[in-house]
Amino acid sequence: GENVEQHPSTLSVQEGDSAVIKCTYSDSASNYFPWYKQELGKRPQLIIDIRSNVGEKKDQRIAVTLNKTAKHFSLHITETQPEDSAVYFCAASDGSYIPTFGRGTSLIVHP
């Protein structure tokens, strides 16, 4: 089955800095890579996703990049704000519609 590794487990940045979270996956058949944000005490919610036929996708301050050859994908957040503080999960889906999640990254943005 698919295995998704996510790093770092904790990331602390100053407001205004950039944050990068990296994930690797094992199954070359995976073709869909969503990212979820989970605020404290709330449910995970999709913030951005990328498909295997695209190398990069942006949505305002967040972007995701995908390197299929190396089997890794990354989340980039620019100009971080305190409200970006949350746990972020990457995931990979191989077409069986069952996403496998990474262990999560706790992002802390200091004002």
Place this chain on the structure above:
Amino acid sequence: DAGITQSPRHKVTETGTPVTLRCHQTENHRYMYWYRQDPGHGLRLIHYSYGVKDTDKGEVSDGYSVSRSKTEDFLLTLESATSSQTSVYFCAISESLDRDRGDTEAFFGQGTRLTVV
């Protein structure tokens, strides 16, 4: 937000007792999942369903069973709860937006915090 509701939201139970968690959706999504979330482990798949009466095991299925008798309901049962099953349980639903692309977006319920004492 997708129409997905979990009940109960919080439960405290004693070791050895049976517990059933319910997930109800109004989105007519094909796939339903149960995950547990524990510190340091992220979201781990317990069981999933790809249709009425069609279910399969995930990576941490021991001690859990599921049933789906209707499209909208997916039940998770702990036959005899143990302290190791203390966790936050999330139900999720999804349906491929485009089967040819093989991708899907998962929507999550609010979660159920279960404590086994």
